[in-house]
Amino acid sequence: MTFTPSSLIQKLDGNVASILTESFNSRFGACAGTPFTPGVILANGAVCASVGVCTSSSFGNYQFQITGADANGRALTFDSPVLQFGSRPGGQSTPFSFQAQQVFAGKGPWRGI
DSSP: OOEEEEEEEEEETTEEOGGGOOOHHHHEEOOTTSOOOTTOBOTTOOOEEEEEEOOSSOOSEEEEEEEEEETTOOEEEEEOOOEEOOOOOTTOOOOEEEEEOSSOSSOOSEEEO
16 A cells, blocks of 8 residues: 655654754655655555765664555554664764665554554
């Protein structure tokens, strides 16, 4: 069933990250070889994203939450798994990034709200 996101919350170490304030449409796009319609996650579809930020701060993990509605208007929230960052050499300021492919593949840890 098609899902239409209405909000995206990104967290670093369990806290809402103001340095990552964006919308679903600015963060997610097509995955290689899959159909894509901006602003929605198609039924049995997928979306992909890359997240990165340059900072001198240290963070141990990243998580995002997307809320929206399915094609029947039922409100849903998806919480991504917590993604752990690898360690970096002490005193170095390096960017962190990850690429999540097919986070939404028709199924997921959806929960109604």
